[in-house]
Structure formats: C-alpha cells, structure tokens
Amino acid sequence: MHGRKAYELVKEFANGDKGHLKIFNNELFEQVIEECNEHHNALQSLIRKMQEEGLEVQTARNADHYGAFIHHLSLIRNKRCLMAYVHNRAEIIRELAWKVGLLHELPGEIQEKFSDLEEQYFKDHSKSLKSYMSQLSLDVNVDMVPPKDPYIKVRVLEDLGSGIILSDKSANFARHSMHFLKRTDAEQYIARGLMEELTG
Amino acid sequence: MANYYNIDDILAEEEFVPVVFHKAANGVIIDPSSETNSVEQGAKVELPLWLAQDLYLRQAISISVPACFNQRTRLEIQADAACVDLKSRSPYFYEFGCKIAPLVGDKTIEILLLSAFKIRYKEILTKAYTAAYTTASKFLTLLTKEESNLYEAAQVSMSAFKKWRMGGPRLQRASVLGRKRRSFE
Numbered sequence: 001m002h003g004r005k006a007y008e009l010v011k012e013f014a015n016g017d018k019g020h021l022k023i024f025n026n027e028l029f030e031q032v033i034e035e036c037n038e039h040h041n042a043l044q045s046l047i048r049k050m051q052e053e054g055l056e057v058q059t060a061r062n063a064d065h066y067g068a069f070i071h072h073l074s075l076i077r078n079k080r081c082l083m084a085y086v087h088n089r090a091e092i093i094r095e096l097a098w099k100v101g102l103l104h105e106l107p108g109e110i111q112e113k114f115s116d117l118e119e120q121y122f123k124d125h126s127k128s129l130k131s132y133m134s135q136l137s138l139d140v141n142v143d144m145v146p147p148k149d150p151y152i153k154v155r156v157l158e159d160l161g162s163g164i165i166l167s168d169k170s171a172n173f174a175r176h177s178m179h180f181l182k183r184t185d186a187e188q189y190i191a192r193g194l195m196e197e198l199t200g
Numbered sequence: 201m202a203n204y205y206n207i208d209d210i211l212a213e214e215e216f217v218p219v220v221f222h223k224a225a226n227g228v229i230i231d232p233s234s235e236t237n238s239v240e241q242g243a244k245v246e247l248p249l250w251l252a253q254d255l256y257l258r259q260a261i262s263i264s265v266p267a268c269f270n271q272r273t274r275l276e277i278q279a280d281a282a283c284v285d286l287k288s289r290s291p292y293f294y295e296f297g298c299k300i301a302p303l304v305g306d307k308t309i310e311i312l313l314l315s316a317f318k319i320r321y322k323e324i325l326t327k328a329y330t331a332a333y334t335t336a337s338k339f340l341t342l343l344t345k346e347e348s349n350l351y352e353a354a355q356v357s358m359s360a361f362k363k364w365r366m367g368g369p370r371l372q373r374a375s376v377l378g379r380k381r382r383s384f385e
Contacts, residue, residue, distance in 0.1 A: 002230070002251060007214045014207050046227050063238065066225035066260050070251065077250050080204060087205045145370050152371070183371075190371045197369035 002074040006032045006081030024115035036078050043071040102126035142184045152183045153198040212292035213250040219261040281316045282323035285342045293344045328354035
C-alpha cells in the first residue's frame with residue numbers, strides 16, 4: 001500500500017516517550033526513500049506514455065493521468081513523513097543542547113541514538129549557542145527555573161572527583177558528599193542527574 | 201500547511217476511508233481485488249485519507265462515511281458518550297472527523313463530535329483528578345489520542361500544584377534523559 005512504510009516510520013517516532021530519542025531508524029528511512037524513487041519512476045513512465053500517445057499532459061484527464069496523480073500524491077506524502085521525522089528529532093536534539101549540556105557534556109547513551117548528520121547538527125547548534133553566550137558573556141541556558149537563592153545545597157550522586165573547578169571554588173566531589181554551591185554552577189550537574197538539590 | 205510537521209496530523213490522515221472511483225487510473229496497485237495494476241472505473245476501495253482528499257478535489261472519486269461514524273457508534277454515543285471505546289474506532293476520532301466531514305458533506309458528524317467531546321471532556325477531567333491509577337488504567341484504553349493528552353495534562357498540572365504546595369527541589373534531572381534512577385516526586 002502507498003505510503004505504508006513512511007507511516008510506520010512516523011508511527012515509530014510517535015510511539016516513543018514524549019521528548020525522548022530512539023535510535024535513528026536508518027533502514028526504514030532508506031526504504032521510504034527507495035519507495036519515493038519507485039514512485040518517481042512510475043510517474044515519469046506514465047507521463048512518457050501520455051506524451052507518446054500525443055496527449056497534452058497538462059490538460060488530458062485519462063486513466064494515465066490519474067495514475068500519475070496518485071504517484072505524485074504518494075511522493076508528497078512520503079516526503080512529508082520523512083521531513084516530519086527529521087524535523088521532530090531535530091527539535092529534541094536542540095532541546096538537549098539547552099537542557100542537558102553542550103558538546104561533550106551529553107551522556108553517551110543519548111549520543112549513540114544520533115545519526116551522523118544529527119551528531120553534526122548537535123555540535124553545530126552547541127557551537128553557535130556557545131559563541132552567542134560568549135558574546136553576551138552570559139550563560140543563557142541556566143536559571144530556567146526562576147531562582148530564589150543564588151546558593152543551593154546539593155548532594156553528589158556519582159563520583160565526580162576533584163577535577164571540576166567551579167567559578168568560585170574547587171572541591172572533591174566524592175559520591176554522597178554534600179556541598180553548598182552557586183546555583184548556576186550546580187544547575188548543569190543536576191540536569192544531567194549527577195547531583196541532586198537538597199531542600200529544607 | 202500549518203501542521204506540516206505535526207506527527208499527530210500525519211497519523212490522523214492515515215485513517216482509511218471507503219471510496220468509489222469515478223475515473224480509472226493506470227499503473228497503481230491500490231485495488232486489491234484487481235488483477236492488473238490499475239483501478240477500474242467504479243471500483244470500491246479503501247484509501248488513506250491523505251490520498252482520498254486530493255483525489256476527491258479532482259473529482260476522481262467519491263467518499264462515503266467511514267465505519268467509525270456509523271449508526272451504531274452514534275447510538276452508543278447518544279446513550280453514554282463517556283463509556284464508548286473511541287480509541288478502537290479511531291485513535292484520532294475527532295481530528296479525523298473534522299477532516300472527513302466537509303468531504304462527505306454530512307453535517308451531523310460535526311454535531312456528533314461536539315456533543316461527544318463535551319460529555320467526555322468533563323468525565324476525563326473528573327477522572328484525572330480523582331481516580332486512582334488502577335481504576336483509571338481501564339478507562340484510559342477508551343480514550344483517543346487527544347483525550348489522553350488532556351488526561352495527562354490534567355494530571356501533570358495536579359502534581360505540579362501539589363509540589364508547589366509542599367515545596368521541594370525545584371531543579372531536577374532533565375526529563376529528556378528519561379527516568380533511569382530514582383524519581384524526584
């Protein structure tokens with residue numbers, strides 16, 4: 001049936017949890033493109049047939065015309081499905097850059113799900129974000145939740161060691177240790193699940 | 201074209217509608233009963249909405265009302281809209297209905313959709329706030345995509361309100377990473 005594979009591709013995206021990436025389904029993606037080529041060939045051969053019969057392709061309304069029209073619609077439909085798949089994934093990828101971290105800060109299990117082009121896209125997006133932030137000399141991806149206090153208490157959930165230097169101090173971030181940090185410093189580690197905020 | 205990239209809009213247009221061909225078409229494998237790869241004039245086939253829509257505008261086919269808006273569904277909705285299993289009829293019952301109504305020229309579909317939605321909307325919100333998860337899960341299987349979005353939205357706003365009232369950590373692990381370790385609720 002026409003457009004069935006493209007439908008499966010979109011359906012697979014829709015079945016995933018909202019805002020979560022799955023592995024890029026290259027196989028199905030290629031199959032849809034292959035189907036597009038088939039439609040294109042069928043479309044052209046029908047038009048050629050009409051021309052051979054001496055008909056005006058623009059105005060003739062015979063069986064070949066409607067056949068070609070159906071192929072044309074299927075092509076457009078497949079294109080829309082492919083575009084939507086890529087577009088919606090790109091939206092999630094941009095969101096990752098904002099919410100989780102730029103470039104090398106992204107956990108490996110998420111990066112595995114990117115296709116090569118998506119990886120490049122993520123890198124480029126991170127780069128432009130970074131250069132924008134350095135121009136402004138302001139981190140625009142922190143304080144997404146309006147702050148109540150510039151400092152917060154956090155507990156480290158995973159061993160981070162002492163290699164991290166924050167803007168106002170460096171400490172040994174051993175697992176389960178508690179720290180009083182600048183909110184803007186801690187935010188990215190909380191977002192990545194490496195620290196948690198303590199209250200009360 | 202506003203919904204060009206909209207996943208739900210794409211999926212809603214994949215619903216099948218029964219059509220009759222007024223014009224023959226060559227070189228396409230659409231009619232499963234046909235032996236050649238063409239469609240005869242007068243052939244009755246089921247086409248996805250996205251294909252039927254444009255063929256209808258070219259007056260190549262006529263569309264009849266799809267099975268999910270038949271008399272039986274209407275009677276069930278009249279009896280008690282909140283208990284009808286709309287998801288099995290079409291997970292995009294409302295969107296599909298809105299798209300198909302102008303094509304089949306049936307004004308009653310719009311009235312049906314509106315009255316069904318009004319009654320069910322009230323029920324969904326009540327259930328979202330009150331029902332325990334175990335009883336709600338049975339009810340959830342009856343909901344269309346749009347309705348379950350509403351249900352989730354109601355629940356999220358409820359839990360956000362509770363969190364705001366109780367206080368608690370305001371920063372947390374980004375939701376895009378998924379829920380791998382403990383939750384912060």
